[in-house]
Amino acid sequence: MKVVGSLDAMRAARASLPDPLGLVPTMGFLHEGHLSLVRHARAECASVAASIFVNPTQFAPTEDLSSYPRDLDRDLEMLEAEGVDLVWTPSEDEMYPAGFQTWVTVETLTRPLEGAHRPGHFRGVTTVVAKLFNAFQPQRAYFGQKDAQQAVVVRCMAMDLDFPLQVIICPTVREADGLAMSSRNSYFDPQQRQAAVVLFQALSRASEAFDSGEREADKLRQLMTETLAGEELARLEYISVAHPDTLEELSGPIDSGLLSMAVFIGKVRLIDNMLVGEQRES
Ligand code: AMP
Secondary structure, X not given: OEEEOOHHHHHHHHHOOOOOEEEEEEOOOOOHHHHHHHHHHHHHOOEEEEEEOXXXXXXXXXXXXXXXXXXXXXXXXXXXXXXXXXXXXXXXXXXXXXXXXXXXXXXXXXXXXXXXXXOOHHHHHHHHHHHHHHHHOOOEEEEEOOOHHHHHHHHHHHHHOOOOOEEEEEOOOEOOOOOEOOHHHHHOOHHHHHHOOHHHHHHHHHHHHHHOOOOEHHHHHHHHHHHHHOOOOEEEEEEEEEOOOOOOEOOOEOOEEEEEEEEEEOOEEEEEEEEEEOOOOO
16 A cells, blocks of 8 residues: 655556546544445445545634544554555645635535535535545545535536546444444543434434334424434534435425434534435435
8 A cells, every 4th residue: 555645646656556446535533434435445446545634624713623533553554454555645735735725616505504504614625525536536436425415515516527437425334323433423421422322313213203104304303303302412503304415405295305413412513314215325
């Protein structure tokens, strides 16, 4: 496995890798969720590359950029064990040199949900992902359903800007009790860790109700809100039943939907989601 820091070294190493190349962009502090993306890429591509970059432009000034967990040595060991061919670990200066002023913005899809609560977040995401796509020239790029809106936004950006690649969305990997794996789970004390499962419980309750015939979007939102209210450490930021493609909030009876939420457990902000109905993951 080759590990490179500069863009020039990365391009040189990439040029010797066989196509199709699968790219897995990450912010590091890897867990089984990230590794599942690598495994999908490894199974489907002739070569696999990953990036590890805690992207400052997708964090608001009030967010956890400086405390975001990092462990590069461990990350590289994990990627090597999965058979990754190339890892790029750019510095902030390499990614955003002095004078940088070009941004990629996806419009309507970034307004609701995360976009409404994290202004500027998706502009940072789509800009860095566009730069990664340009740098690596992958034929396939792998993202997690865990970040459902990001998946929809990145897919739209790739299509609108004619990137000649396929965006592949992999299912959310969960802990044994259902908590979606996240680098931010490392912030929790044991009591908070236990409370954090309430997101999965709320989503499961609504999803099971849907499977039993409940189709009213309002009722599904109410079931999730009630479940969250039962956990005193949880503070709800938003709860949503939205169209899985347009991300528009739904009302009345639905055939399919994206159930999603953002919840604070203490100071840690968690997001999670489940698809229900026709477009559901198998
Ligand atoms: P991050 O390092 O948090 O930026 O995540 C890098 C990629 O891993 C993104 O495409 C995420 O959606 C994906 N990812 C993060 N957590 C999970 C998870 N629990 N299951 C599946 N994919 C995940």
